Amino acid sequence: MSIPPPPGPHQPQDPYRPPQPPSPYPQDPFAPPKDPHAHGPYGPAPYAPGPYGPQGHQGAPGYPGPYPQAPHPGATPYPVWGQGYNPYGRPPAVNGLAVAALVLGILCFLPAVGLVLAAVALTQIRKRGERGKGMAVAGAILSSVGLALWVLALATGGASDFWQGFKDGASARSGFSLAKGDCFDMPGDTFDEEVYDVDEVPCSGEHDAEVFATVPLSGSGFPGDDRVTRQADDTCFRLQDAYAMDPWALTDDVDVYYLTPTPQSWRAGDREITCVFGPVDDKGALTGSLRADETTLDADQLAFLKAMAAVDEVLGQEPESSAGEDRAAERTWAGEAGEATERQAAALGARTWSAKAGGPVAALAKDLRTASREWAAAAKATDADGFSAHYERAYGYVDGRSTVTAREALGLATTPPAYDEGSDSGAGGAGGSDGESDLDV
Known part of the structure; x- marks a missing residue:
């Protein structure tokens, strides 16, 4: 009588059953030996069926023993997954510095800052796995171009020209905001038309007019064109001597004009008459300031x-x-x-x-x-x-020879003015409606 070999790794396998993986659970060292003649549906059964197992031992199905039981050799264990299943993919966040670098690069504003932000963003993206590398690279390129343009503008003087143009554009203002001593250019060809705004320019160069006085007007309502004109005519010719104390410096090419409010500009806050010097000829221009008072004389x-x-x-x-x-x-x-x-x-x-x-x-x-x-x-x-x-x-x-000699020694004008017959002004004798210009906004 032959003794069957003990079960183990050398036990022959069923040629019609695929090989089974080894059990992940250790074998109970205290379990009774298996009956080689007891066969179950999947091979030899370790225990005969009974209410408490063989010889009343606890271990039958439904009655767990005191020790964990090994699974049946033919059973297939459930797979163990390394991580849980995530049904919804969540993309990584976009780097905020990359967005800022792109915006600064597009606007060409503070290009050096945009270039620094782009470099920091690229470093953070590599470390954190964030998105936005393309935006950071684009911002760096645009900021580099902007920085090169700024350097070129500073080297060639383009930045100063731009700033001067900006100031010139900002200096364009309405006529009623002019102050004593300002020089400006008229938008039209003559003073005999409504003025909506003027361009302030330096008095050292050519200009159309120079403000020598401003006369405030009182009252809540517009006093009327005739009344404003009469007051401007009386006041401006009287105030010119306080601004240009040297009458010899006012040549025959200089005349007196005034800008007066209109009903429309009055409602906008215009409450003053602006007295100005201007050329007699509409095509002429003034050069240099005519101011000669306590602020300019010794x-x-x-x-x-x-x-x-x-x-x-x-x-x-x-x-x-x-x-x-x-x-x-x-x-x-x-x-x-x-x-x-x-x-x-x-x-x-x-x-x-x-x-x-x-x-x-x-x-x-x-x-x-x-x-x-x-x-x-x-x-x-x-x-x-x-x-x-x-x-x-x-x-x-x-106004004789001794007067000319004294003026020359003092550094004053030396050409005597030509006084018109019946005129009490040495500035060309202009006045009345010929020197009037309405001011509107």
């Missing part, structure tokens, strides 16, 4: 111009008369002119001038005293011929 120039302005003020009050009329008013005026001339001659002689101007100013003061005596003689004349003789000799000392 002490000697200022003292000289004030003294001569006092004489000119009295001479400008000469009454109008014709031959055959009573000359009493003229004789009274001649006496006032003589007194004013004497006072200013004394003021010029009492001041201590610079070494260069001392002699010429002293010679002028001497001539003014002579002119004062002639004015006094004209005031006492009993006939028209005697009055005219003293009148002409007195005027011969006004």
